[in-house]
Structures are given as C-alpha cells and as structure tokens.
Amino acid sequence: MSGMTGMTDRRRTTEARRMPVKTGRPDAKGTMRLKRISLALLLAAAFASATACSSAPASTGGHEGMDMGSSDGKQTATSHHGDGPDASAEPERSGGQAGHNGESSHDGESGQHGESGQHGESGQHGESGHDGTSGHGGAAEAVSTVAKWTLSADEPQPNEETTVTIRVETAAGDKVESFDINHEKKMHLIAVSEDLSYFDHLHPEYEGSGEFKVRTKFPRAGRYKLIADYIPSGGSATTNTEWIEVAGASAEKQAIEPDEKLDRTADGYRVELTVDPLKANKEAMLTFKLSDASSGEPIDDLEPYLGAVGHVVILSADTEKYLHVHPMDEDAKGPVAEFMTEFPESGVYKIWGQFQRNGKTFVVPFTVKVS
Template sequence: MKKAAIALTITAVLLTACGPGGMKHSGTMDHSGSMNDSDHGNMDGMTMVADKTQAENIKAKFMLSNDQPQPNQSATITVRIQDKDGNPVNDFDVQHEKLMHMIIVRKDLSYFNHIHPDYKGNGEFTITTQFPTAGEYEIISDIAPTGIGAMSKSEWITVQGTAPAVQPINPDPTLTKEVDGKEVTLSINHLMANMELELNFNIKDAQTKQPITDLQPFLGAVGHVVILNDKGGEYLHVHPAEENSSGPDAKFMATFPHSGVYKIWGQFQQNGKVFTVDFVIEVP
C-alpha cells in the first residue's frame, strides 16, 4: 500500500472480497459474499449485497493518525465513506449489531483482529488500535450504505521497523485445536472449490470433553467466520446458518471460489469472553 490518507476506488461485485492488489470473495446463499480486484463485499442474512455498479460508486478514504505507524503504539484509523462525487455517505444499515466491521490482518496471516469503529457522522468512522509488529497489514471494512447494500473496502498499510520473518501458511495436519480451555474441531463436508459447503465447528470442554452448550450470541449470532486465502486473492466474511445455536455445533455455509490454501478464523463467545480459533486448509 501507499501510506495513509489514500482514497480507495474499489469495485464491489456480487458478494465480498479483499487482498493485496485486490481480493476476490465468493459467497453462497445469503451467508457469504464475493468480489473483484481490490474490492470486497460483505453479506449476511438481513442485508442485501450491493451490485457492481452501485458499489463502484462508493469510495473509501483510509487515513492513519501517523503516516509512519510504529509497532505497539496507538494509531487512530479513520475511514471516510463517500459517493462518486466526493460527498459523504451519511446513512448505513446495521449488520450484526454494528455499522462497520473492520478486519485487520498481517500479510502472512499470522495476525488477525476484528474490531468495530465508531461512527462519527458525516460518513466518518474512527477507531484507535495497535499493530503488534512491523510489516504490511490489510485493513478491510465491511459496510452497508442504506439503500445500496453490503460491500467491503480495503487498504494496505506498512508499519515501520524491521518486520519479523514471514510465517509459512501451511495446511494444518489435524482440524482439532485447543484454545482458552475449549477443544474445537472443524469438519467440512465435500471440500471442493466453487461449491457451497458446510463448515461445522464442534466445541467441547478441553478437560472434560463434554459438549459446550452455553455459547452466547456474539454480535447477534452464535459466531462469525472470516476466511482469507494465502495469496491475498479471496476474502470471505461468513455468518452462521443457524444464528440462534448455543453449541456444541456452530454451522456456516460458504463457497471457496478457487482451489488453494485458506486460513479460517472462527469467533465465539462463552461466559462473556470471545475466543478465536484458526485453521489452515487446502481446498482441492
């Protein structure tokens, strides 16, 4: 990316996407989305997805409080949403309890953050956060301008300093992981590119192996799933097939647009605490 304060012109297509030089995001039914080039789109069961022409007419200008951000120092991100003539877009639909969902990932996908900027009015969203290390990060903002529909806008930034070595993105040998005292197993039926499939997160107590059945709603749903491919070419923000589930299973429908390696982050809540589990898979 260039430095901060760069206006984005991105092309939203039928569902959501993002990545360096543009991400394509493929969606299924009304649980995920897909996009072209440097554009992204987002969709949930309550919000229509913007068509290509409408999304092209919405611009996002990303700015940082410091055009040379440093690791572990507070930086304020401002996103200004404008129409094609540069006028502010003022009205947005709520998607899963928020007007904007912001995803921040490091280029090698070793860092993930899902946060929610405050709306200040006049098309402007802001949030203060920190980046843990030097390196390149993508900032993805999911929005739904009223009367237009859901879409994503993104920008790359460079955090100053010596970046740590790039971590390889290798498929996990097993799809069971332990996090925050939970044992989470991901199962996927008929794993194949360009076909709708089901992602099922089964969640147990890591010590007792008893099913967890008291998951609490996280942003109005049993959980949220974000998916990025290792090349920065596809981005999916997926919502559950059964929003009111409380476990032990949390099911999501998604479509991987191409074969390749993808990283999946699932986010869930129990006892007032959100926990995140990630898996890397290879789609044939």
C-alpha cells in the same frame, strides 16, 4: 504508509451506477459489492473475474472487476455469502446484506479491541464485494461508495496505539451519511498481517459525515491488510480494503501451511472443524464442534455474538479472497455450529471461527487446502 494517502489521490471516481450488471470494479479503493444472488452464484461471481452479466449474474462484472489479484491489493472481493440460508432469499440484494438479520443496533461500540489479534471480536456481516450497485435490474437506487483511509501516524509503530479513520464517500466524492446496521454494527473491520498470523475484528465507531474511527495496535512491523465491510443505506454491502505498513524491520513471515488436523485448542476450548467438501466451487459445510479442553464436555451454552452463534471469516493465503460467513442457525448454542460457504478457487485458505461464551469472545484459526 505512503500507501494510504497516496491512494486517495489516485482514486478514481466511479459513479454509482445502476447498470444491471455491475462490475466489480474496484472503484478506487476496491469497492466492490456483490449482489447477493444465490450463494453459489455469489461466490462464483465474486471471484470470477470479469464476467458478464449474462454469464453470471453476480458477476463481478466488468473488466476491471475484480481483479483481485491486483498488486495493491486493494480490491478484495468479498463475498459473503455466508449467510447461509437466506442467501438465496434476496437475489437482488447485495451480498451480504441479506444475510444478516440479526442486526440490532448497537452501533456504537466500536471499537476496539484489540490488539492481539487473537481475540477480536467478531462480528460479522457479510458483505460482499463488488460494486454492484444495484445490480441486476435492481430498481433500487444504489449508492456506490469508496473509502478513504487515514492513519494517525505516518508510520505506525509496532504496539503503538494507532487510529484508523475510514471516510466513506460516493465515488464522486459526496458525503455518505447513513449506513445500515449489519450484525449489530455499521462497520466491521478486519485487520490481518500479510502472513495471516495476526487477525483482528474491529468495529469502528461512526462519527457522522461518513467517517468511522477505531484505535488499535498492530503488533509487529510489516504489512497489514484492512478490510472494511459496511452497507451504505440504499446501497449494497460494500467491502473496501487497504494495505498499511507498520514501521520496523519485518519479522519473518510465517508460512501459511494447511493444518494437518483441524482440531485445536484455544482459550480452554477444543475446537474440531470439518469442511465438507474441501473443494472449490461447491457448497461446503463448515462444522465447528466445541468442547471443554480439559473435561471434554461439549459446550452447549455458546452465546450470541453480534446476533449469531458464531462468525467465520475466511481469507485466501494471498489475502485476495475474503469470505464472511454466518451460521446456518444463528440461534444455535453449540456444541456444533455450522456454516455454509463456497471457496471460489482451489488453494490455501485461513479460516477464523469466532464464538462467545461467558461474555468473552474467542477466535479459533484453521488453515485448509482446498482442492
């Protein structure tokens, strides 16, 4: 845990900039926002590491940009594209935001859920990350923000309720009061164990003055990565990440191996996934097909969850690349749900599909190897 607080101090300040190209610099905590350009660009950008504007519009900009690889992991570039269809609609916008439409407001909820990672809720939103505040040419004023993370315990214990507080400020340390609702929430928080065996999707509650809180439990000792997605009003979709450490002897990490077959059963549902193509830097269609695990009947009455038929979160095996994807048709009900995305580079990725039916959300994980 030292991590958390320690970092705060070192965070550097970055001011909001309006340069045309933003760099994906992780301001301190790795805030990066991507602007949403087209899907493809976005993605590419997100992960390309520094690129200049000219070369890639969405580029992550600068140098400091996304090095996602940074050891402290703080910066994740997220990209979310995901929101499929509209992605291209708002070129100047920042990543994620555009995509979502469905936001209604509820913010409030928050919270919590679970611990188990398994069902988290889902929500999504996407944003992306670079910092780009305004982006290219954007005329809008952009707000560049950072997150300061605090845990209720210096050393959270496994399975013990822990409150995570995320304070969003401008890079200069000023308060940020207002956040856009994205997929029904002001903030979406993804928590994963380092080996990606644990996944949760939480919605911290906004308490005003830029502060969000959520209570959760981390099931085992070891490191967890927390990824907060939000849109400061007037700014663009932002992703801030933080590593935390849960006390105790770490259990053995599970290897992150690609699934032999993208067909699995969870919560009584059989879910078959196809990814076409499983290649980096190409638009890839993720198609989930759901049926009742026992009867084989197709599931055609999925319910919207956070404004869409499903939400997909994708992380590279090293946790550095984070994609948040929304369905092509948010109003679909199954048995098929399609999502368009683009893997930024080859490698192993874990994909969590989140759906809701009969008032209950469920999560189905898959691991793929992208060539």
